[in-house]
Ligand code: HEC
């Protein structure tokens with residue numbers, strides 16, 4: 001992990017031993033010496049805004065994070081104990097599902113949207129494609145209660161967890177010796193794990209930090225220039241989203257009839273607008289768009305270049321044609337691939353752990 005001095009550690013996210021050991025300054029010795037259940041540090045990379053999440057109410061601790069990780073990987077959360085959060089949010093594919101457009105829940109039931117990634121969630125104001133949920137601590141209730149995802153409820157899950165000595169112990173370790181297995185602690189633990197999914201060590205990040213021995217290739221450089229001109233007004237650096245709702249000219253899917261943001265606000269001006277997704281690790285998070293209609297980045301670039309539909313709320317930013325040449329499209333794709341953060345995608349601290 002190449003965290004350099006230009007990163008400042010502010011408030012609070014987890015830093016596990018692997019990360020700790022690779023820090024190299026005096027500051028890190030202080031971290032290592034921290035009591036086991038002390039608040040761990042969130043790394044706010046240089047140039048990033050302040051996190052949106054208020055960690056004072058739910059500081060991330062090693063034990064809370066570990067409990068959240070266990071719950072995230074536990075199929076016992078679903079009605080028939082077959083589906084876990086990780087069934088649809090796989091680390092290797094940027095915490096999205098692989099290879100299909102719409103998510104599949106229990107009994108193979110098909111949902112109506114493509115999975116969103118959970119990375120850098122501490123910076124997310126509103127969750128879901130339509131921004132319908134504004135707190136990561138209540139978000140899990142949506143997949144848990146959805147009849148086509150987990151078809152379960154806290155009334156089913158909490159008694160199941162209470163039957164396991166393992167969880168009784170883990171909840172106490174995470175939230176104090178009198179802590180119960182209740183909805184609040186359950187949701188806090190899941191939030192701690194999800195908030196810790198931080199990705200900021202792609203080639204792009206390393207080049208921006210001017211790290212020795214890392215440089216963009218010529219196509220990547222050209223791609224970045226085009227990206228900043230044509231894409232960054234919505235997919236804004238450094239998070240690669242402006243966290244706004246936009247319509248990017250996808251032809252309306254008359255089967256799904258998904259109104260997007262208007263589902264929440266009931267306003268015509270929000271019809272067919274969706275949250276701008278981050279493009280970090282986008283190389284691996286196919287399929288693309290809220291309905292997963294595009295299988296690869298070539299199709300996405302084809303869309304922006306040639307198939308923008310003049311929908312009622314099409315963003316004015318996309319009204320001018322892109323006029324990309326074949327080379328331009330390939331260059332933008334080359335740049336997008338520099339957003340892949342292998343270290344994050346393979347970081348063992350996020351894996352399922354047997355204990
Ligand atoms: C059956 C597949 C499936 C399962 C199981 C599932 N999710 Fe999701 N998840 C999705 C889909 C699809 C979306 C996008 C939903 C939408 O926009 O309406 C999503 C969105 C999210 C988001 C919002 C991310 C953002 O930036 O807006 C979070 C957080 C999340 N899921 C966490 C979880 C957790 C925690 C669990 C387990 C309790 C879970 N998911 C289980 C499919 C799934």
Ligand code: HEC
Pocket residue numbers: 227230231232233234235245246247248250273274275276277278279282285287288289290291300304315317318332
């Ligand atoms: C007007 C704002 C806007 C501009 C400009 C824009 N996008 Fe998007 N982009 C969006 C929105 C909104 C979505 C989600 C749309 C949906 O699913 O309905 C999206 C989705 C994507 C996705 C799919 C990501 C995923 O995880 O599914 C990719 C890839 C993408 N855009 C790349 C680009 C590139 C490359 C450019 C420049 C050529 C660009 N975008 C320009 C708003 C924009």
